[in-house]
Amino acid sequence: MASHTDLVARIGEAGAIPANRPLDHARRIITAATIGTFFGTLAGILFNMGQLTLGATMLVFIPTVIMVILLVVVWQVLKTPRSGDPVPVIARTLATAESPYLRYVKSGANKGLIVPVVVAPADGSEAFRSVILLRETEPGKQVHDPEVGTLMALQQIEPGMGELANIAEVTPEQIELRDRLMRRPRILSNNAPALPMRRGVLERTPWWAAAQWWGGIAAAGLISFGIILLLA
Known part of the structure; x- marks a missing residue:
């Protein structure tokens, strides 16, 4: 298996699409406002x-109760819009010289190890490269690199984008594709193009996302504080 010294970084050069859909804005602002209201x-x-x-x-x-209800609605009730249905895929782990220390996510809710992969969609569309996050299953228990060439049945969340997620049930097409890749691994090139990833809703990048976040916290905090002054 060929590897680059900075494969994860190279895949990252495909770019990141801002979380700029209407529901993304609502989730970011309401989450920030809930925090601001509480404090x-x-x-x-x-x-x-x-x-x-x-x-x-x-x-x-x-x-605060009203904001918590809104928070549940935008995160649990309203569904994330997609440009198409998820696509079942088979991902194969790639080798990289980047150390696990550099690839380990140590902060936030999703702690774990970033691993580069090349992906073959089960619907026959073009292969691509991306990264997956192997999350910690137990707090403090560090995740290690899987063996290079490990095949995983996943799903491409949104056509044209690089985000991958676990799939509830492996499809017959994925089983057939996995068997073919085990017999003939060269049919999936390691040099497929990388696809962009969509930024997380709560990321403070670009600048307007940071303005929505910190502005939501500040505005909600001042409003709730002012309401208490009036009641007092």
């Missing part, structure tokens, strides 16, 4: 503890 309410209670009655103290939590 603004907490600060307001501590600042005005002597002036708030028991009834007023109960009322000040209403905005």
Whole structure:
């Protein structure tokens, strides 16, 4: 298996598409506003503890409850829009000289190891390269590189994009494709083009995403703090 010294970085050069769909904006702003409302309410209670009655103290939590309900709606109820249905694929792990230390994600909810792969869609469309994140299954238990050439049944979340995810049920087409790749690995070239990835909704890149995030926290915090001042 051929490898580049910086294969993950090379795949990353395909670019990242901003999370700029209407639901992405809503999720980013409402998540930030929920955080701001909570901390603004907490600060307001501590600042005005002597002036708030028991009834007023109960009322000040209403905005936080409303924001939590909105948070559940935008993340759990509303479905992420796609430009097409997910595509079942077979991904094969690639070799890279980049150290696991450089490829390890140590912060955030999704901790784990980034691994480069080349992907063959089961529908016969063009192969591509991407990366997957092997997540920690237990806190603090570090993930190690799988053997180069390991085949995985996954799904391409959105046609034309590089994001991959686990698939609920392996399809017959994936089983057939996996068997063919085991017998004839050269039919899938390691030099397929890389596809861009869509940025996470809560990433603060580009600048307008950061403005929505920090502006949402600040505005919601000030509003909730001001409501408590009025009640006090």
